[in-house]
Amino acid sequence: MGVAIIDPITHGLIGAALSRLSGNPLELTDPILIGCTLGAMLPDLDIVTHVKGRLNYLLQHRGASHSLLALGSMALILGTAVYYVFPSSPWHTVVFWTLIGTLSHGLADLLNSYGTQLLWPFNKKKFTINMAMLTEPVIFLLFLASLLVSIWQPDLAFWSTKLTLFLSALYLLLREYHRERTKKKLVAYFNLTEKEKIKVLPAMYRPFSWAFIIYYSDRVKVGVMSREGAKILQVLPQWDKNDPVISKAMAGEIAEIFNKLTPHLHIIRKDSDSEVKVEFVDLRYWNKESFIYTGEVYFQSDG
Numbered sequence: 667m668g669v670a671i672i673d674p675i676t677h678g679l680i681g682a683a684l685s686r687l688s689g690n691p692l693e694l695t696d697p698i699l700i701g702c703t704l705g706a707m708l709p710d711l712d713i714v715t716h717v718k719g720r721l722n723y724l725l726q727h728r729g730a731s732h733s734l735l736a737l738g739s740m741a742l743i744l745g746t747a748v749y750y751v752f753p754s755s756p757w758h759t760v761v762f763w764t765l766i767g768t769l770s771h772g773l774a775d776l777l778n779s780y781g782t783q784l785l786w787p788f789n790k791k792k793f794t795i796n797m798a799m800l801t802e803p804v805i806f807l808l809f810l811a812s813l814l815v816s817i818w819q820p821d822l823a824f825w826s827t828k829l830t831l832f833l834s835a836l837y838l839l840l841r842e843y844h845r846e847r848t849k850k851k852l853v854a855y856f857n858l859t860e861k862e863k864i865k866v867l868p869a870m871y872r873p874f875s876w877a878f879i880i881y882y883s884d885r886v887k888v889g890v891m892s893r894e895g896a897k898i899l900q901v902l903p904q905w906d907k908n909d910p911v912i913s914k915a916m917a918g919e920i921a922e923i924f925n926k927l928t929p930h931l932h933i934i935r936k937d938s939d940s941e942v943k944v945e946f947v948d949l950r951y952w953n954k955e956s957f958i959y960t961g962e963v964y965f966q967s968d969g
Contacts, residue, residue, distance in 0.1 A: 673801065674707045677774060679809035681706025681767040683816075683830055686823040688763055690755070692816050697752040698763040701745050705767025708740050709775075728775055733786035737772050741765035777838065778802075779867045779950050792929075797842050799868040808834055841868075848876045848891050855896055856880060856887075865930065866891075870951055870958075879930060879949050886932055888949055899952055905933040911965060915944035920961040924948065927959065941966055 685702035686692070692699065709731050730736055745761030775782040778800050781792030798805070812830040816823035849866045858864060862882055869875040875892040882904065889898040905912060912933055915921055924931050928948040936943045941964050948959035 674710050676802070676806045676809065677706045677710065677771050678703050679806065679813055680770050680774060683809050683812045683827045684766050684770055685763055686812075686816055686827040688759075689824065692820050692823055695752055695754070697748045697755050697760045700752065701741075701748045701760050701764035702767035704748070705741055705744055705764040706771050708744060708768060709737065709771045728780060728782040728792065729790075730783065730786045732772055732775060732782040732784070734772065734784055735786065737768040738765065741768045744768075774805075796867050797838055797845070799871065799873065801871065802873075804837055804873065805834055808837075845876060848878075852878055852880075852891060852896060867950055870953055877950070877952065886949070888952060890952070900957075902932055902934060902947075905935065909935060911935060911942050912944055914965070915946075915963040918963055920946055920963050924959075924961055937967070939967065 681703040682699060684706070685696075685699045688698045688702075690696050690698050694700075709728075711731070741764040742761055745764035746757065748764065749755070749757045749760040772782060772784060776784065776793060777795050777798040779794055779796050780800060781794030783790055784793050785791070808830050812826045815826040819826075845866050849864060852858070852864060852866070856862075858880065862880060864881070865879045867877045867879070869877045869890050869892075872890070872892065875890050877890050878888070878896075880887040880889075884904050886902045886904060887898055888900045888902070889896055891897075907913075912935060915933070924946040928950060930949040932947045932949050934945040934947065936945065944963045944965070946961040946963075947957050949957070951958040
């Protein structure tokens with residue numbers, strides 16, 4: 667998906683900006699700057715799960731490592747380590763600002779459609795606000811500008827961070843307002859009734875567009891709403907939950923993986939002369955010509 671490069675950088679920029687609220691001077695040896703910046707990036711170390719395969723990474727990413735319990739533990743361990751190397755600020759102060767960094771990571775990840783398991787292990791649901799894209803160029807540029815201002819004009823660092831936080835919040839509120847307007851337009855455009863369910867999500871890498879999923883009784887429409895209007899990308903038949911072949915596929919490992927991966931799972935059955943293919947699809951992410959995350963199970967036609 668391409669999020670592994672920019673995501674940690676954006677988180678780090680947010681952490682560095684938040685550390686300026688401490689009032690400490692911007693110095694590379696400042697434990698508050700180090701703790702808050704590294705704390706904001708630390709949860710994404712779950713990328714190491716990629717060594718067991720991409721699918722394993724997708725299942726583990728933003729899981730236990732992004733819970734409030736883990737974020738607090740990371741802050742305590744990292745903050746203590748930073749304090750012992752750079753003891754120029756009190757231990758509790760360093761740990762506190764490191765916690766601000768780790769919590770900022772959890773909050774930022776909560777904003778997009780991938781979600782995060784904030785309440786693990788008590789609740790393994792991935793919570794999401796569906797407000798932001800997986801990569802947010804506007805947020806990235808705002809916090810990058812804030813860092814540059816802090817470097818060039820250290821006296822303005824505190825106010826630069828406050829302004830950046832205000833503009834970021836305003837941007838996100840405007841996105842939420844636009845999402846609600848988009849939903850109303852889609853309901854009117856497709857003449858939807860209370861029987862049909864519609865979900866509006868941030869589009870992949872399109873700041874001014876929204877993805878949408880419309881659930882009908884017999885089909886599902888997946889599309890994108892841009893300035894040019896609504897565009898249908900795929901129309902899929904609604905799957906039969908009583909189909910014995912689909913039921914058999916649902917009992918397997920692929921089904922378990924996709925049930926954990928996405929709240930918007932769709933299943934497609936395709937029959938040929940020799941075999942039956944059951945395809946699992948995550949409806950959230952469409953890239954150019956196809957869904958990004960799919961899985962397939964094959965059965966012989968005779969069962």
